[in-house]
Amino acid sequence: MKYLIIFFSAFLLVACKKEQENVSNSTKVDSTNITQDSVKADTQNANILVDTFPFPKEIKECSCYFAKSKADFENENYIYADDAGKTAYMKLDGKRLVMNLISSSDMEADDELSKEIENENYKISVKGKKIKNEEALLFEGTLIIEKPDGSKTVIPIYGECGC
DSSP, rough: HHHHHHHHHHHHHHHHHHHHHHHHHHHHHHHHHHHHHHHHHHHHHOOOOOOOOOOOTTHHHSSSEEESSSHHTTTOOOEEEEESSEEEEEEETEEEEEEEEEEEEOSTTTTEEEEEOOSSEEEEEEEEEEEESSSSSSEEEEEEEOOOTEEEEEEEEEEEEEE
């Protein structure tokens, strides 16, 4: 009887060690897969080229215009401009585009800005939040550009809306 208890205890110890090894191996595989997924997402981001352009001559009155950073904005290197809710201007993949805005939010609602633009080649979403303690209506946010094939580019933006 004594030998049976010792044998059974040894068997349980060996069985527990094997389970722990399997759990640690599966964790390594999962973390590797997560890393690979994020690399694939970064590769998709590289498909859309966003160029800067001067302020569009077509815009005469109220407008919103954004750059990739505050420095680019101050140097007038814009990546997006619109004429207060009707027409949007961008330079994507080397081509200057003039697109109709689908929707544009009221800037006074929670100090947030939201715009949607879409054509046959791109779906563009602009989201921003008003920067406090500034005299002009300055915004910081993101510009998301999607292609029909699922590739997507997300760009931080800094810019202004006003008349």
